[in-house]
Amino acid sequence: MITSFMTRAGVRSAIAVAIACTTLAAGQAEAQDRSLKVWFGRQNFIPEDEFAKFREENPDIDVKFEVVRLEDVNSQLILALRSGNAPDIVQIHTRDVEQLARGGVVKDFTHMIDEMKTRFPETYAQLAPLAWEGASDSAGAIYGVALYAQSIYLTYRTDLLKQVGITPPLKTTDRVLEAAKAIGELGGETRGFSLNGCCVSPTWELPLFLSMGGQMENGVPQIDSEIGREWISFYQELMQSGAAHPDTPSWDSGQMRAAFIGGRAAMMNEGEHIYVEVHKQMPYEDGNWAFEALPTRPGQTEPQVQSGFAFPFIVTTANEDEEAAMLALEYLSRPDYAKQVAIRYQPTTNMAVASDAEYLAAKPWAEDVSPLSSNLVSLPTHPTKAIQVYDVIEELRDRMVADNKADPAALATEFQKKLDAVAN
Missing domain, CATH: 3.40.190.10 (Periplasmic binding protein-like II)
Known part of the structure; x- marks a missing residue:
């Protein structure tokens, strides 16, 4: 009887474990049912935490990223779209925004930028006009955000x-x-x-x-x-x-x-x-x-x-989860992450960084360049x-x-x- 009881208990235990594992696996699959792919134009543009905070805040979004050089990105993007492997967000030269928009390669994201303004007013207010001008076409449609410009x-x-x-x-x-x-x-x-x-x-x-x-x-x-x-x-x-x-x-x-x-x-x-x-x-x-x-x-x-020229992050027509793309753009726009890139590489359009003590200590010329950079005109x-x-x-x-x-x-x-x- 004892043997029989243990056998039944073992069976019940095994079934319980199996159900728990199945539930856990299903939960993990459900938690990762949204995906996002980002192409950066340089390694130096990638935030130091490599999206760790983003994943913590958005555990249901599986974000992946890689570097595709700015010099090569246009041709690589076209090939990726044809093969069905294109990124959701891509970093490009601002000069190419309109041409890619007319070619149906990038997505008019104006409505989601409006949502970003509503949901994240503090981040939105920190961004200079060039952040939007550098990611827009001649008609004023916005395709992403230009966080870095020089x-x-x-x-x-x-x-x-x-x-x-x-x-x-x-x-x-x-x-x-x-x-x-x-x-x-x-x-x-x-x-x-x-x-x-x-x-x-x-x-x-x-x-x-x-x-x-x-x-x-x-x-x-x-x-x-x-x-x-x-x-x-x-x-x-x-x-x-x-x-x-x-x-x-x-x-x-x-x-x-x-x-x-x-x-x-x-x-x-x-x-x-x-x-x-x-x-x-x-x-x-x-x-x-x-x-x-x-x-x-x-x-x-x-x-x-x-004049200045920017390197905007643009949403492509391959993107199906617009909220996920908007959340990623907001994350990249935050002063903590923009500051990291601005210290080691390109100046940022996030105006909050300009008065940050760590930034000013790392770039002692920042206060002197500020009057020159504050009125940049996008290079036509x-x-x-x-x-x-x-x-x-x-x-x-x-x-x-x-x-x-x-x-x-x-x-x-x-x-x-x-x-x-x-x-x-």
Whole structure:
């Protein structure tokens, strides 16, 4: 009887365990029945907790993420959509928002941004207008949120400027050329200005064109103009005078930056995210380097424009759980996470970070750059041919650096025709 009782008890126990396990498995499956996939454009954009807090707050959402480089993301996104393996949220260049929207690749998320505003008013209120402008099309539809944006500033070694008796700010292109030539004449390996010569997009050159009063029509630079010719001449004169290194035509952005950080160049036009690396080599507090808005033309009557470009997180048409995507965007927008990225990499559009003590301690130049970055204008782009327009400007940049004795007017006319051709 005892054996019989134990057997029955064992059976009942086994059944109970089986039911419990089945219930637990079902509960786990139910708890993970929502999924979300996010593509980041750089490893540095990923929050340090890798969504741990998000999972704690939303245990029913299984979030996965990976890095797909900004340079490759458009083609990879199209392939992923075709194969049924596309992300719900993808980080892209702001220039590509409208083209992807018109192609049916990304989703109008305006209504869910409105819901985010209602459910998370504190987070929403912290975001600057560029957070929405950088994730919108020309009609005002919002496809996500641009949490990180940068601009290009005139950056210089004040210790080298002091050697030639020049006191910043420089403000105009003629003063920049004067300083660059004077430093180039010091002799040795040090040059006055460090430039890109190849291999990278013209996101360094177009902001200077706008700062000098250049105009864009439907995202197409109007370079066949007096301003366009002066813009071309500025780069050519840096090369002709020897103020820029003769090897510049083969330099990419890494070589340009290395020359400045290594003391082999006194100036460069560069984004604030690179100041993190500059600061490691030359602490900002020592006063040996500084920055200002990009220069204008001498006697310029047009307003100086400080343009910026963003890297928005956009919701794709593959997304089926809009609430989950909205919750992820809100999580990424929080100041604690935005601050982490802003400290180690790109400036954030979350305005609460600008006054954060930890952020200010990590980036001692932040208070000085704030007046310049507070009124950024999104760099205008063509709605459907942004990449093609950039390719033409990149070709022109390479030409005006390598062929620095070419007639600026002839170059302006030649490349305006190319721009108009690709844009139409």
